[in-house]
Amino acid sequence: MIEIVDLYKSFNGTAVLQGMNLVIPTGKITVIIGPSGCGKTVLLRHIIGLWKPDRGKVMLDKVNLSALNRFQLNEIRRRFGMLFQHAALFDSMNVYENVAFPLREHTKKSEREIQNIVVEKLSLVGLSGNEKKMPSDLSGGMRKRVGLARAIALQPEIILYDEPTTGLDPIMTEAIDNLILEMQRKLSITSVVISHDIPSAFRIADQISMVYKGKIIETGTPDVFRNSKKEEVQEFIRKGEGKG
Amino acid sequence: MTAILKFIPFWNVLLAALMGLGDWCRFAWASITWTFRPPYRYHNFFYQMQFIGVQSLPIILLTGLFTGMVFALQTGKTFALFKMQNLVGSTVGLALAREIAPVFTALMVTARAGSAMAAEIGTMRVTEQVDALYTMAVDPLQYLVSPRVIGCIFMVPLLTMIFNYVGCVGAYLVGTTLLDIPSGPFLRHLYWYVDPEDIFGGMLKAAVFGFFLAMISCYKGFKTEGGAEGVGRSTTGAVVASSVTILVADYFLTTWILEFFTTHHH
Ligand SMILES: Nc1ncnc2c1ncn2[C@@H]1O[C@H](COP(=O)(O)OP(=O)(O)O)[C@@H](O)[C@H]1O
Ligand SMILES: [Mg+2]
Numbered sequence: 400m401i402e403i404v405d406l407y408k409s410f411n412g413t414a415v416l417q418g419m420n421l422v423i424p425t426g427k428i429t430v431i432i433g434p435s436g437c438g439k440t441v442l443l444r445h446i447i448g449l450w451k452p453d454r455g456k457v458m459l460d461k462v463n464l465s466a467l468n469r470f471q472l473n474e475i476r477r478r479f480g481m482l483f484q485h486a487a488l489f490d491s492m493n494v495y496e497n498v499a500f501p502l503r504e505h506t507k508k509s510e511r512e513i514q515n516i517v518v519e520k521l522s523l524v525g526l527s528g529n530e531k532k533m534p535s536d537l538s539g540g541m542r543k544r545v546g547l548a549r550a551i552a553l554q555p556e557i558i559l560y561d562e563p564t565t566g567l568d569p570i571m572t573e574a575i576d577n578l579i580l581e582m583q584r585k586l587s588i589t590s591v592v593i594s595h596d597i598p599s600a601f602r603i604a605d606q607i608s609m610v611y612k613g614k615i616i617e618t619g620t621p622d623v624f625r626n627s628k629k630e631e632v633q634e635f636i637r638k639g640e641g642k643g
Numbered sequence: 644m645t646a647i648l649k650f651i652p653f654w655n656v657l658l659a660a661l662m663g664l665g666d667w668c669r670f671a672w673a674s675i676t677w678t679f680r681p682p683y684r685y686h687n688f689f690y691q692m693q694f695i696g697v698q699s700l701p702i703i704l705l706t707g708l709f710t711g712m713v714f715a716l717q718t719g720k721t722f723a724l725f726k727m728q729n730l731v732g733s734t735v736g737l738a739l740a741r742e743i744a745p746v747f748t749a750l751m752v753t754a755r756a757g758s759a760m761a762a763e764i765g766t767m768r769v770t771e772q773v774d775a776l777y778t779m780a781v782d783p784l785q786y787l788v789s790p791r792v793i794g795c796i797f798m799v800p801l802l803t804m805i806f807n808y809v810g811c812v813g814a815y816l817v818g819t820t821l822l823d824i825p826s827g828p829f830l831r832h833l834y835w836y837v838d839p840e841d842i843f844g845g846m847l848k849a850a851v852f853g854f855f856l857a858m859i860s861c862y863k864g865f866k867t868e869g870g871a872e873g874v875g876r877s878t879t880g881a882v883v884a885s886s887v888t889i890l891v892a893d894y895f896l897t898t899w900i901l902e903f904f905t906t907h908h909h
Pocket of ligand 1 (some may be wrong): 415435
């Protein structure tokens with residue numbers, strides 16, 4: 400279980416997170432929605448300990464991430480996988496090397512086993528046969544899917560997805576949604592998905608949370624969320640469903 | 644009152660410089676502690692040795708040769724006034740071993756490899772590749788900084804030795820052809836005056852320069868903010884800060900090395 404307790408963060412005097420509270424249950428899919436620029440990515444970076452909060456804490460199974468030193472933090476990050484909003488692929492490595500990277504770093508698998516896993520993960524994200532391409536030769540959507548393959552390569556306990564389907568066509572969006580669902584069902588992976596896409600959020604989420612002005616203003620199952628009394632939530636749902 | 648206010652910007656600059664230095668020390672210390680923790684990525688390390696050493700070789704050969712040649716020419720002209728041209732070999736040899744080879748080599752490696760380190764790590768920084776390393780439980784200090792720093796500590800002294808050698812070859816060529824110094828006395832003076840201590844002292848300096856230039860360049864890359872423009876700023880900053888540090892460190896190291904070797908000689 401990940402607990403976010405009263406989290407504050409500002410940049411050069413601009414408050415981004417302003418007392419955020421959220422519980423992310425183990426083995427479930429939590430979707431975080433909210434207008435762009437409201438601090439969703441900033442929240443995700445705190446969950447994996449890339450940034451330290453100004454105030455408040457992130458607790459992973461009762462361990463306060465801010466209290467860890469760099470070696471302990473490095474150790475605890477083995478339990479995570481993360482897909483960045485802009486993929487953050489290593490541009491000096493080709494697609495194969497990118498996906499193989501976490502396997503090479505953290506397992507003693509033979510090259511043969513690594514190859515099998517890479518091929519499997521690439522086919523899961525619909526990119527078979529692109530192993531030799533460099534990230535600079537890929538479209539934004541393809542890069543993102545390579546990033547996804549890299550994030551799931553080690554099958555970590557917790558996967559953070561920063562807008563996994565933004566910029567993908569509807570068919571690919573559904574395929575990725577199904578992939579996230581399937582990983583959670585088969586391997587009980589704890590997933591945190593940032594999304595703009597309301598219909599897709601309702602389809603995959605066990606829990607939906609909405610960020611607004613630096614706070615979580617609503618959290619609940621899709622049904623609870625749909626019937627929220629909050630005006631901001633209803634407006635966001637209306638606009639999102641109209642668009643999607 | 645106005646006199647005091649005039650100094651406030653100066654203090655700000657000083658304070659910023661001190662804070663930068665403190666931040667660099669923390670960065671360097673963290674990188675050093677990561678260096679001695681497993682896993683040891685030999686592949687990255689050898690790749691950096693290759694990048695720093697082998698790829699800097701042409702420019703070291705070229706600058707070494709011409710530095711030795713021009714130095715022989717200048718000293719030769721002066722010594723000719725006193726009919727002491729035979730000393731050209733030893734003068735050039737000593738100056739190369741103690742000062743010129745380590746400093747020039749370090750400056751050349753800064754220009755070639757240091758700038759590349761800042762640009763490469765800076766680009767990885769602004770495109771979130773450094774953060775991606777963190778999230779994959781691979782510490783970027785260990786993965787990116789350690790191999791570059793160790794690579795420089797090993798390769799800058801090695802390149803310095805090569806610089807020494809080709810510098811002497813250059814001096815020999817100019818000395819024996821343009822200055823009409825007989826080959827025998829030229830070499831005899833060179834061997835007689837240049838001791839192993841001089842060479843080792845120079846290589847020790849070079850190792851320290853290598854540490855500083857790599858650690859500073861990586862630091863600048865790491866602290867990059869703000870897209871392509873930021874990468875450009877970091878690259879320039881890395882070359883300037885490394886060069887200044889090399890020259891300042893040279894002064895202090897020279898004082899220290901001279902003292903060490905003179906007290907042990909007598
Ligand atoms: N590294 C940073 N430095 C300064 N400001 C930042 C930084 N990262 C994010 N911000 C600011 O924080 C706010 C939230 O950003 P972000 O979390 O990326 O939004 P989103 O919800 O669209 O993911 C934005 O106003 C952004 O300008
Ligand atoms: Mg974002």
